[in-house]
Amino acid sequence: MSIKNNDRVNHPRHYTNHPSGIECIQVIEHINFCLSNAVKYIWRCDDKGDALENLRKACWYIEREIERRQRLEDGQKTAPYCELCGKWDSSTDKGVCPACQGAINA
Ligand SMILES: [Zn+2]
Incomplete structure (x- = not known):
């Protein structure tokens, strides 16, 4: 794998070009699946794919997490x-x- 391709795998630009210098993975590796996907779609929303679609996906994962937590709270x-x-x-x-x-x- 070339260095350029390797960088695309290990440090995709849409996850590393935040002005803070923080990489998305540094944040999301500390939170659960649904929340990390929500953050991922928010993080990259203007840098990869369609921004509105990314934000809708983030909402979908947040709704999913709310439902999961509600089920736990309800003891189901x-x-x-x-x-x-x-x-x-x-x-x-x-x-x-x-x-x-x-x-x-x-
Ligand atoms: Zn499953």
Whole structure:
């Protein structure tokens, strides 16, 4: 892999060109799946793809997180449940079941 391609993988410009000098990953690696995706779409909204679509995706992930927390508060479900599909899965230590992770990576 060339240095240029390697940089696109390791430090994509749309995640590293914030005026603060902070990379998106430095923030999102400390928060859960849905919130990190919301931040990711907000972070890059003017730099990659369609800004409105990015902001709508951020909203979708925030709504998803609100619903997940509401379910927990209502006592309907407790961890470990997949943050996306809500199914119980003992392997969801990262918050997302393998099926949802596969769909994301596809
Ligand atoms: Zn799932």
